Each structure stands twice: as C-alpha cells, then as structure tokens.
Amino acid sequence: MKALEERILSEGKILPGPVLKVSSFLNHQIDPDLVMDLGAEIGRLFKDAGVTKILTIESSGIAIALAAGAALHVPVVFAKKHRTSNVSGAVYQTQVHSYTHNTDYTVVVESQFIKPDDKVLLVDDFLANGKALEGLIELVDQAGAKVVGAGIAIEKGFQDGGAALRERGLRIESLAVIDRMDENGITFR
Numbered sequence: 001m002k003a004l005e006e007r008i009l010s011e012g013k014i015l016p017g018p019v020l021k022v023s024s025f026l027n028h029q030i031d032p033d034l035v036m037d038l039g040a041e042i043g044r045l046f047k048d049a050g051v052t053k054i055l056t057i058e059s060s061g062i063a064i065a066l067a068a069g070a071a072l073h074v075p076v077v078f079a080k081k082h083r084t085s086n087v088s089g090a091v092y093q094t095q096v097h098s099y100t101h102n103t104d105y106t107v108v109v110e111s112q113f114i115k116p117d118d119k120v121l122l123v124d125d126f127l128a129n130g131k132a133l134e135g136l137i138e139l140v141d142q143a144g145a146k147v148v149g150a151g152i153a154i155e156k157g158f159q160d161g162g163a164a165l166r167e168r169g170l171r172i173e174s175l176a177v178i179d180r181m182d183e184n185g186i187t188f189r
C-alpha cells in the first residue's frame, strides 16, 4: 500500500536488530485514518474468505485488527500476554518468542472466544521470523478452528517468517513488504 510505504519512508527509524520503529503512526501514537485504511485493505483482500473472527496479540496488533474487524464486521479477539485476573475459566495458551524483547512470553485466549466452527483471520503489525503468527496458529489449532490467512501491515521480507509460513500453506497478505533496510535506506518489494 503506497500510503503505508510513504509513511514508513518519511517517519520510520531503523534500530539495531534490525527493528523498524514506527511509533509516530502505528506503535505508540496511532494515525486513525491510516490504520482504518490498512484495516479496509485487509478486509478487501479477505472479503471472500468467510472470516468469522479476527485474532491478534496485544498490544500493537489491536488497532489494525480492530480496523480489519470493522471492515469485515466480525469480532476481534486479542491474545493476552499474561494470564491476568480478568482471564478466567478454560483457556488456550502457548509460548511465543518476542522478536523485539528477545524473551519468551505466554499468550492466552479464553476458550469461549474461539469456537471449532470459526474461520479465523490473523492480524498483526509486523511479520519478522513468524513466531507471533505461529503462536496464534497454535491457539486456533487448540480451539479446533480454521485459520484462513494472515493480514500483516509490515512484513520484513528479508527475514524468514513469511517464506516459512507460506510454505506451510498459510495465505499471508502484507500491505508493505520491506526487502532491505539499512544505513542506505529502505526498499520495498
């Protein structure tokens, strides 16, 4: 998506990792017009996939997931990163390795929110090595539901996650795919 690529070029900062910091429009301050457009585009791409539910991970995925949910008129569930007092009863849970923090954490969804007949669209802000998506797929598997695909805002195409998950048959639609980012700048696929 041209508008997303332009914002990445004008406001993105490259940190060691490599991590692309997009705090001015996606990860800290949020541009609602842009994010609603991202959601609308994800909705358009998956409009014929029979999506009944969207699943993301707190917290950065929530805004985009909400926008996609508004476009597709389906509920949005976010996996919680810790089992808090307001998560109760039967749960699905798994471990995810965090790319940005380099630690493992537990993600939890109450089982009442994903049913075996759900067709689940995964949504996240970034795709790097694919660990966040793998965790979400595991939660959907535990529920006996079906994953119909993943809608991603920014895929770092030079990392392995996208290729590995597509090889496993996952339909991934990324709105901006970065081929290269370094001291010379950022190029898109």
Ligand code: 5GP
Residues within 6 Å of the ligand: 018, 019, 020, 021, 022, 027, 057, 060, 097, 098, 099, 100, 124, 125, 126, 127, 128, 129, 130, 131, 132, 133, 156, 161
């Ligand atoms: P993965 O699990 O695919 O390795 O990484 C995806 C997750 O890590 C996303 O949920 C995102 O929050 C975070 N992430 C990975 N790479 C980046 C990055 O370059 N910038 C930001 N802001 N987050 C990233």
